[in-house]
Amino acid sequence: MFFYIDRWYKPGYYNLSGNTTSLVVNVYQEDFISMKGQMKRQLRAVRRSLRNKKLKFVQVVQKGNSVHLSGTADRWEQKVNAGFAAAHKGFKGVVNDIDVRGVVDTEMRLPAVQDSLLEGRSFDAVIVGGGVIGCAVARELSRQNITIALLEKESDLAMQASGRNDGMIHPGFAASPGTLKASYNVRGNRMYTKLAEELGFELKRPGSIILFKSPLMNLLKPIFRRRCRKNGVDGNYRGLSAEEVRKMEPYVTESQKGGFFLPSAGIVSPFRVTIALAENAAQNGAEIFLNTAVTSMDVKNGRISRIQTNRGSLQCGVLINAAGIWGDKLSEMAGDRFFSLHGRKGTDAILDIECSFYQNHILGMPSILGSKKNHSKGGGLVPCVEGNILIGPTSEEVPGREDYSTDSENFRKLLGQLSINQELKPVHIINYYSGVRAASWEEDFIIEPSGKISNLILAAAIQSPGLASAPAIGEDVARMAVESLRVAGVKVIKKKNFNPRRKAIPAVKDLSPEERSALIRKDPAYGEILCRCEEVSRGEIRDALVSSVPASTVDGIKRRVRAGAGRCHGGFCLSRVIMVMAEELGIPITNITRKGGSSRILLHETKENVSDETGI
């Protein structure tokens, strides 16, 4: 294990883990000059590892302190194996440029809009990526008296990995001690309690039980406890006998042979958290630009001098790379590509809320799906904040970085997990979706200032437990950004009027009868239920259209207030939701889209002459 000390950090100052002994940071090439011999040894180790995996076609070169792989593979799996074979051999990063026959590199999907909204503008901090990390950074930075822009290429926030996960706030047990994942996870988990209170999103801590498939696994309990201690996991974590598990979960599979309980495990709605962070940032002055993609950058004297987007070019004091699955490409635009990302797809399914009765805790049975090989914690059954139980996720290496399709084969694998709970059946499924994890070959987060570009900060390769880690990552990345601005001579001081609180849209369903009646008396729109499955009122839908980061699509409404998220899948409420949207936004109903771009719901009025319509 290498412990690199980077000159940007003063150990202890950043308190990365709340546990200074596991501080892991990186060094750059100049510090390595005396280590040339070591580099050669590392290269040899990479080549040996590739040979052992029968991947002789791979060419290996060292560039900077990264190892670059190239060549042509027959199958995607070979490229993946090569990437992992080269990781953890002492290099800072693995850049895997192996081509795969028949597979075209995915192009980033770009927004259709072209205008000059941002032309000539300048911000102290520009955050690229409106996922949970970007939004957490934006909120932290909005405590300072600086100008902030957050750029998101999709039509809404949390459209990719941040909105396509299981919503679990992991306890911090799964990641190996000493990794950034372990330290950020534990710290982030702890921060969620206050964050939920300030931002008005729902957080529950049902705790998770890792179920043992074999009685032999009971021998692992001391090892599990030791790992918890090392990672600093909160709560009274402990081993459970099969009997105790059954008492806590009466419907659990008969095949469980005991388990390990992690009470600090929590759940949130991941897109609501992301939107809440962004809305609070916006309330405190940050500007959020949707449908805005970075297309290139100008770099001068080791600094990003200009950023080109589809909405004009702008300048920044510091740029934060929170671009998710495109993080490596964004770093490449800035000329500092020392790692590469690969997509790992996961599919989740949601069960009807009527199943909420059958489970109290998060349950996982690692050996059902997971193995060391597929780099996943194995998935399981997660009771969501709304009460539905979620199954998932699966784990599959995929070439498509934005391929969110589902397929029957992976879905079948996913259904296997239903067996953890005796009462759950495929017929209870009301929805399913896929997400793509932004995995690096090293399988750890990259959270650091760039070694090459003085005004670039990286929050890259964030995959699970990224959601759990987000508040802590946001704090550290914001500090790094402030430091970078200060070094460049910007005077950064804390805002006096920063408001950490955000007023959430009232969920009328959860109010007491008195509160609900009072609200309806003030505004009858809260008394008109438009979505019957989730009991969502017209008032809530209208609020989602006028909040500080408003919804502009049908999916945007669904993510904010749950209209259409229930068992009828919008069968009854879609037409009512789009009527309200058209009315409130003052636009024709035919302009309403499901998720932006050309995803229109309705095409034109009936009896309208369509001869001049393009398309079909």
Added chain:
Amino acid sequence: MKQEYDVVVIGAGPAGLAAAVAASDKGATVCLAEREERMGGILKQCIHDGFGLIRFKEKLTGPEYAWRYENMVKERPVDFLSRTFLTTMKPENGGFDLSFVNPEKGVFSVYAGSLVMAMGCRERTDRQIFLHGERPSGIFTAGQAQDFINLKGYMPGHKCVILGSGDIGLIMARRLTLEGAEVQGVYEIGSEPSGLTRNIVQCLEDYNIPLQLETTVTEIHGYDRLEGVTICRVDKNKIPRRETAVRIDCDCLILSVGLIPENDILKPLSVKMDPVTKGPVVDQNLETSFPGIFSCGNALHVNDLVDYVSESGHLAGERAALYGKKKIQVKRRITLNTAGNIQYAVPQNLTLPAKGTVPLFFRPLRSMGKGVAILKQGERIILKKNLNWLKPSEMNRLPIDLSLIDPDGMTPVFSLENREGVHA
């Protein structure tokens, strides 16, 4: 002050309207609660005709049929609560405490002596038949498409594929064609269409819309808006045969893949459900396993004719009005067993002793040319009737004289046999 009613009817579709009329005519004080603004339920968007042939001996459109019942309700002292949503129901003093919410009154309670549940049904979605691929816009249930075209006046697509041959899907195939859209075809995974024969003829054959059986959609294409679907032939076990996969370009996929009775509100009261009908188990009075809760219409089981829906609404309303008023002597509650080619029969139970004639609704499991329906108690035949051309897609109705059932006798069995195989 909490309002009190003898009978509260939940849902003002055809079943609920009939229940409110019948309960009122029996002298009960009645409240009719509806979550939408207007009465009529799904009939409002069913602008085609063919409704009311049995009930009114006339061919009416859906809105016309609804309008007749709406007037009947208005002529009676029924309190109608529109845009009113039932949030919880709790048993209280032999009746029920209902909590409602609406824009005018906020949250308010109503006491019901008995309840008629007439919530109707919802459509199965693409997610419930496990369609895979991408998730663009342009995928609608047939009911959604019907709402958009008939009530809102907008086109959901130009080049349409219809998956499933349920009645609304067939009707929408015709409707979309009349509105100028191109319907590529109707694809049905089963070996028989699931809609009524008259709809196959009038909606597909008359418009040259192809119906392809044993075929299904296996993949959705298009990121933003639907661009096409892959269709596949299926084998006997309904498993797609990949070698038959063909991609069809389309911008709209309409699903007509089944209806599910909406009874989620009954779940907390542990009302006994029938796994086949997905509605509650009821006796001849349409009373559920929870005393005082009655069920009717499509919430009880999915009907093909609105006339039958109204009939069950009338019965439930009438019996709900009598609930608690007359001391009914109950000797025993028994199950009406089924045998042979029966998919399901409603009512599932009988409360004895009983008199009068009630309709028995049933569907066969498989199609049958010449069948005979027999109701037996032990060796004693209570009813025997020859029936021809039975299909799972077409519901059958048989009146049974309950006074013929011996309250102390064996469990009655209702069966459907092949006529050739049965010797009288």
